[in-house]
Amino acid sequence: MTSTKSFDKPKQLVWRGYQRVRANKGAAGIDRVSLSTFEQNLKGNLYEIWNRMSSGSYMPPAVLQVNIPKKDGGMRxxxxxxxxxxxxxxMVKLLN
Incomplete structure (x- = not known):
């Protein structure tokens, strides 16, 4: 056996994924962890994502549902x- 992980994901892939997300400057999700808070333990957080994705144990958390106004006065x-x-x-997008 040459690998200990179920799915071979290069560690650079998680770094590239992080850089893309950082460039988009998105808002915090349901866990209320902002990008700046995430970056306070960047190495540990990125390792955790890589480890779970590589072992096949990653489970996405719930999403935060928000309503935004539409031009016609409704909400989306x-x-x-x-x-x-x-x-x-x-990471998945970059693989495809």
Whole structure:
């Protein structure tokens, strides 16, 4: 056996995903962890995402549902994932 992880994900992939999410400057999700709070333990948080994605144990958390106004006066529902989940989603996107 040459690998201890179920899914071979290069560590650079999580870093690239983080850089893309950071460039988008998204809001905090349901866990209320902002990008600046996430960055306070950046190395540990990125390792945790990589470890879970590589082992196949990643489970996305719930999303925060917010309503935003539409031009016609109505409201539109928008789901905001957590910063960690956005990075995990970006990793998958970068693989495809």
């Amino acid at each position: 529902s928008l789901d905001e994932p957590t910063v960690s989940d956005r990075i995990a989603q970006m």
